[in-house]
Amino acid sequence: MNYAFDFGWLADYWPVLLKGIGITVELTLVGGVLGIGLGIACAWARALGPGWLKPIVAAYVEMIRNTPFLIQLFFIFFGLPALGLRMGELPAANLAMVINLGAYGCEIIRAGIQATPRGQFEAGASLGMSRIETFRHVVLVPALQRIWPALSSQIVIVMLGSAAVSQIAAEDLTFAANFIQSRTFRAFETYVAATLIYLALAIALRQLLRGIGWTIFPKRAAR
Amino acid sequence: MSLIEITEVKKRFGDNEVLKGINIDVEPGEVIAIIGKSGSGKSTLLRCINGLETIDEGSISVAGAQLLPDELHLKALRLKVGMIFQGFNLFPHLTAGRNVMLSQMVVKKTPKAEAEVMAKKMLERVGLGHKFDAYPDQLSGGQQQRVAIARALAMQPIALLCDEITSALDPELVNEVLAVVKELASEGMTLMMVTHEMRFARDVCSRVVFMHQGRVHEIGPPEEVFAAPKTPELKQFLGVTH
Amino acid sequence: MSLIEITEVKKRFGDNEVLKGINIDVEPGEVIAIIGKSGSGKSTLLRCINGLETIDEGSISVAGAQLLPDELHLKALRLKVGMIFQGFNLFPHLTAGRNVMLSQMVVKKTPKAEAEVMAKKMLERVGLGHKFDAYPDQLSGGQQQRVAIARALAMQPIALLCDEITSALDPELVNEVLAVVKELASEGMTLMMVTHEMRFARDVCSRVVFMHQGRVHEIGPPEEVFAAPKTPELKQFLGVTH
Amino acid sequence: DALATIEAGKVIRIAVPQDFPPFGSVGADMAPKGYDVDVARLIADKLGVKLELVPVTSANRIPYLQTSKVDLVISSLGKNAEREKVIDFSTAYAPFFNGVFGPADAAVKEAKDLSGKTVGVTRGAVEDLELTKIAPADTTIKRYEDNNGTISAFLSGQVDLIATGNVVAAAILARNPPKKPEIKFLIKNSPCFIGLNKNEPALLAKVDAIIADAKKDGALDAISQKWLGAKLPADL
Amino acid sequence: MSDFTTWDILRNLLLSARWTVLLSIVSFVGGGLVGGALLFARIGKGRLGPAFARTYIELFQGTPLLMQLFLAFFGLGLFGIDVPAWLAAGVALILWTAAFLAEIWRGCVESIAKGQWEASSSLGMGYLQQMRWVILPQALRIAVPPTVGFSVQVVKGTALTSIIGFVELSKAGTMVTNATFEPFTVYGFVALIYFCLCWPLSKSSQILERKLNVAHRNH
Ligand SMILES: Nc1ncnc2c1ncn2[C@@H]1O[C@H](COP(=O)(O)OP(=O)(O)OP(=O)(O)O)[C@@H](O)[C@H]1O
Ligand SMILES: Nc1ncnc2c1ncn2[C@@H]1O[C@H](COP(=O)(O)OP(=O)(O)OP(=O)(O)O)[C@@H](O)[C@H]1O
Numbered sequence A: 001m002n003y004a005f006d007f008g009w010l011a012d013y014w015p016v017l018l019k020g021i022g023i024t025v026e027l028t029l030v031g032g033v034l035g036i037g038l039g040i041a042c043a044w045a046r047a048l049g050p051g052w053l054k055p056i057v058a059a060y061v062e063m064i065r066n067t068p069f070l071i072q073l074f075f076i077f078f079g080l081p082a083l084g085l086r087m088g089e090l091p092a093a094n095l096a097m098v099i100n101l102g103a104y105g106c107e108i109i110r111a112g113i114q115a116t117p118r119g120q121f122e123a124g125a126s127l128g129m130s131r132i133e134t135f136r137h138v139v140l141v142p143a144l145q146r147i148w149p150a151l152s153s154q155i156v157i158v159m160l161g162s163a164a165v166s167q168i169a170a171e172d173l174t175f176a177a178n179f180i181q182s183r184t185f186r187a188f189e190t191y192v193a194a195t196l197i198y199l200a201l202a203i204a205l206r207q208l209l210r211g212i213g214w215t216i217f218p219k220r221a222a223r
Numbered sequence B, C: 001m002s003l004i005e006i007t008e009v010k011k012r013f014g015d016n017e018v019l020k021g022i023n024i025d026v027e028p029g030e031v032i033a034i035i036g037k038s039g040s041g042k043s044t045l046l047r048c049i050n051g052l053e054t055i056d057e058g059s060i061s062v063a064g065a066q067l068l069p070d071e072l073h074l075k076a077l078r079l080k081v082g083m084i085f086q087g088f089n090l091f092p093h094l095t096a097g098r099n100v101m102l103s104q105m106v107v108k109k110t111p112k113a114e115a116e117v118m119a120k121k122m123l124e125r126v127g128l129g130h131k132f133d134a135y136p137d138q139l140s141g142g143q144q145q146r147v148a149i150a151r152a153l154a155m156q157p158i159a160l161l162c163d164e165i166t167s168a169l170d171p172e173l174v175n176e177v178l179a180v181v182k183e184l185a186s187e188g189m190t191l192m193m194v195t196h197e198m199r200f201a202r203d204v205c206s207r208v209v210f211m212h213q214g215r216v217h218e219i220g221p222p223e224e225v226f227a228a229p230k231t232p233e234l235k236q237f238l239g240v241t242h
Numbered sequence D: 001d002a003l004a005t006i007e008a009g010k011v012i013r014i015a016v017p018q019d020f021p022p023f024g025s026v027g028a029d030m031a032p033k034g035y036d037v038d039v040a041r042l043i044a045d046k047l048g049v050k051l052e053l054v055p056v057t058s059a060n061r062i063p064y065l066q067t068s069k070v071d072l073v074i075s076s077l078g079k080n081a082e083r084e085k086v087i088d089f090s091t092a093y094a095p096f097f098n099g100v101f102g103p104a105d106a107a108v109k110e111a112k113d114l115s116g117k118t119v120g121v122t123r124g125a126v127e128d129l130e131l132t133k134i135a136p137a138d139t140t141i142k143r144y145e146d147n148n149g150t151i152s153a154f155l156s157g158q159v160d161l162i163a164t165g166n167v168v169a170a171a172i173l174a175r176n177p178p179k180k181p182e183i184k185f186l187i188k189n190s191p192c193f194i195g196l197n198k199n200e201p202a203l204l205a206k207v208d209a210i211i212a213d214a215k216k217d218g219a220l221d222a223i224s225q226k227w228l229g230a231k232l233p234a235d236l
Numbered sequence E: 001m002s003d004f005t006t007w008d009i010l011r012n013l014l015l016s017a018r019w020t021v022l023l024s025i026v027s028f029v030g031g032g033l034v035g036g037a038l039l040f041a042r043i044g045k046g047r048l049g050p051a052f053a054r055t056y057i058e059l060f061q062g063t064p065l066l067m068q069l070f071l072a073f074f075g076l077g078l079f080g081i082d083v084p085a086w087l088a089a090g091v092a093l094i095l096w097t098a099a100f101l102a103e104i105w106r107g108c109v110e111s112i113a114k115g116q117w118e119a120s121s122s123l124g125m126g127y128l129q130q131m132r133w134v135i136l137p138q139a140l141r142i143a144v145p146p147t148v149g150f151s152v153q154v155v156k157g158t159a160l161t162s163i164i165g166f167v168e169l170s171k172a173g174t175m176v177t178n179a180t181f182e183p184f185t186v187y188g189f190v191a192l193i194y195f196c197l198c199w200p201l202s203k204s205s206q207i208l209e210r211k212l213n214v215a216h217r218n219h
């Protein structure tokens, strides 16, 4: 190998990198929280909701899951202004991530809901709870617990996928890497650094999600 | 006026007529045992009374109010009639205490403190005051079923429906649950229970209903039904399981 | 020489000593019933004999050969001792016939035709010759359990271990399975079975083992154990379930 | 020695852009065309070897060079001190007529008027380097992946102004959009250079010689006229 | 400026979609094979196999595929190993796919009831025999829907190979947009083609799932 690795650029560019990490983390947290929220709402609609809502949610889910994230992002950022709805790159990136995770989360959570024993619905009903109340108080938490590992993986995937937002000038970690390498031409060093940071973020995120699972679900597993 | 009036109730699943015209009147304080072969429609009948299934013909009324299949009427009905299942159906993510508190708080909007007092009281009543903070999977089957009873009682129903509530239990645990039921009966609670425990039915119940192929085949006080079964079907049934 | 010799067997799960020194010798052709409260270690004992759990102390030998926890010895052991479970554990992706054939072909390398003949014979023996091509989920619980028995028999074991094989069955189906076991017993098969069916234990078994807190608390012929229990624990146990 | 290898192998591999018109983009047959592509042809012709075009993006053009998957990068590279530490640059081969463009009602006449404005630019391009140098500190610069991103951002109103080549601005005008970009001011004429690996003096000298010849004999001027619609500036 | 007609756009996109399809098939087939091996390492006995597989999976699931491709192609080039782009793309996609498939399949194997393991060992079967005859046939059936479902991710993942020079559907979309400056037409088509490739896969995964649920109703 006749290439000399040089991480000297770090001295000048670490604020860019740090900002990139910050934005990637922020996008992931906002996207994660709101995306799960949307996913729960859609999962409810698809599994238990009124008949007219089901095909609408189904269409949304299919559309998002079967097209690339980047293109969804383009339509939100460049396309929506044509309809008079303009937002900055960060809100657009956030929105795209929420919509994306919402669709994947919907399918995952729905599986959790559908694995709920019928007896749980009946017990809720026979205690006088309405369908919504039963869902909210009886079905939801065990359903989430059931699919929490799958949902966690999906959130990590979405975090890694958030790299695409650099294309609409949102200054996330990938943007930072591209920016730095466009100035310094030190592509290897920046990409290696970015890869390691992504790996660390992914591991930390998984740990965080595991911790959340530990705190919000009862320790002794629900079957 | 009877507390529960079941009149000419019919129920079909597709082509399969599971209830073929049921008539039973239950007086306040009565304890009714429902016996019969698997598939004879026992569970379906109880589920109809609780509104978990809608009936196709006939009528059911509880405490004078007709059972109608809309959310509002159903909720009113379910506040009057509690139901306990074979599979306990405790909420696995909540402690025993929370299981008992939940529906009070959600359905009746009881304040938390009050619901907690009630939950304590009900758990004590089924002998599980000390298990308030245990999760269902830390409890034995018998204990779980008793929590389920406490949960139903906390809604202060005027009648309880029990569907084979001891069938999923190991023999050792059956008695602890039946003891609780017996006590409820002696306190005047109106009960309708599907059961395989013939001895219990004989000792505790005021009347026994023998269901066969979707009909009430025999009905009467336990001494009569058990000691002098009239129909060959009942004779055979008692012979098999006893 | 006894067929199964269990000597001072101890088994711990973490801190929990589940078996605290078990001694039982089983003669060829004996039918042993193991009774006892939930958690007393009955299943664990059977699982140890079959090598599904490794023991911490003591020794188990079957037909003179010591049980050692390596693949080769385990396999040899399991060819001699069959085991049947509460949950049937049939292979859901195979027909009843294939369930019975599989282990012969895979483990003993029996040619397919031969295995098929054996499977037919064994299914016939449990009264299910006509269900050769049915999948497990097309069979009732009792039928599934009988297939499981046929599957174990097809390996021509010299002893069978049965762990509560009727507990998951509806009351009506218990008898069909017990009838099969009874026949096996009368044909001279050595059996060790955990059971809650006291009447069956009394009628069929040569000896009854009462386990309590990881120990053999009483052991003897059923007339003695049931009619004249010596310890208060056994008295209480029998009183409860009987 | 890269030059020897090229002459021995009778083939030169040159990285050219494919998403950066007018320097490099594709035609309806998906074949690359543009200023940089023509320069690549010119160099291959002069060397008398076969040309192998390797389409690249701004993210991977330097790695291609560094891993010797290409011999030259002709991708409208701008020069700065940091970049010079990593690769070598030839003499300038192309002018870059770029400026800041915006709608008629935007009151911007020089760099300091950009204060408080949002300007879109294509990340890593020459104009990105220059604009970053001259814009006031409170200018928000949004850097998009490619020209299309920059243009879309302008047309959809995501940025007030854009810094880009005049040919790109012309391309926008050709589409007759509701928002017409007008030239506000020219960014200092910042030329483009050919990139090559360090320690290749023979190749560097050869490339420089070819460019000097092409400037003299008008070949480069012709390319400039064709793609930029302007004469090659005398000071290049 | 643009000499593209709408038909030119669509035609070029469709032509480039061939790469998308080819890359998808390669990564899926190869990823399946490697993933299978990885699955065995992951659930196997011993210490080394599972530890290796866990690290592998963590690594490939925890870093962006884009970076994996970049490093596979240029990183090796840096060490003087000249891998052709198709090989780097194939290998990176296969390794990435394998990490996910192994994890999906592990879930399926572990969802097989413990009783199946016990019943088969009490019949004298060894580990491999149990896997071959009892566990895998059952796991395979439940694995089909999530596996087909994941193939959608693979199809979309191939877009990232543009970093090492592949002109597949997404890249062609970007190139054409930068020649025509008509992002809505072009990306509209791109989205549509992706949808046409992916939706049948999603749909069949759902149908398979429903079928399996019906088949397993009685358990
Ligand atoms: N949801 C349903 N859909 C279709 N058929 C049903 C449904 N529920 C019950 N049935 C049928 O109705 C009949 C009566 O069932 P039911 O559960 O009331 O019997 P049961 O007397 O409670 O039997 P068991 O003692 O086994 O609980 C059976 O033939 C059953 O198959
Ligand atoms: N794999 C295990 N890990 C930890 N503890 C176990 C395990 N298996 C059994 N135990 C514990 O060992 C004790 C005896 O269990 P075992 O299943 O042998 O009882 P049993 O007599 O068969 O009871 P039952 O009648 O309920 O089947 C119990 O306290 C149980 O919790």
Ligand SMILES: [Mg+2]
Residues within 6 Å of the ligand: B042, B043, B044, B163, B164
């Ligand atoms: Mg029933």
Ligand SMILES: [Mg+2]
Residues within 6 Å of the ligand: C042, C043, C044, C163, C164
């Ligand atoms: Mg047991």
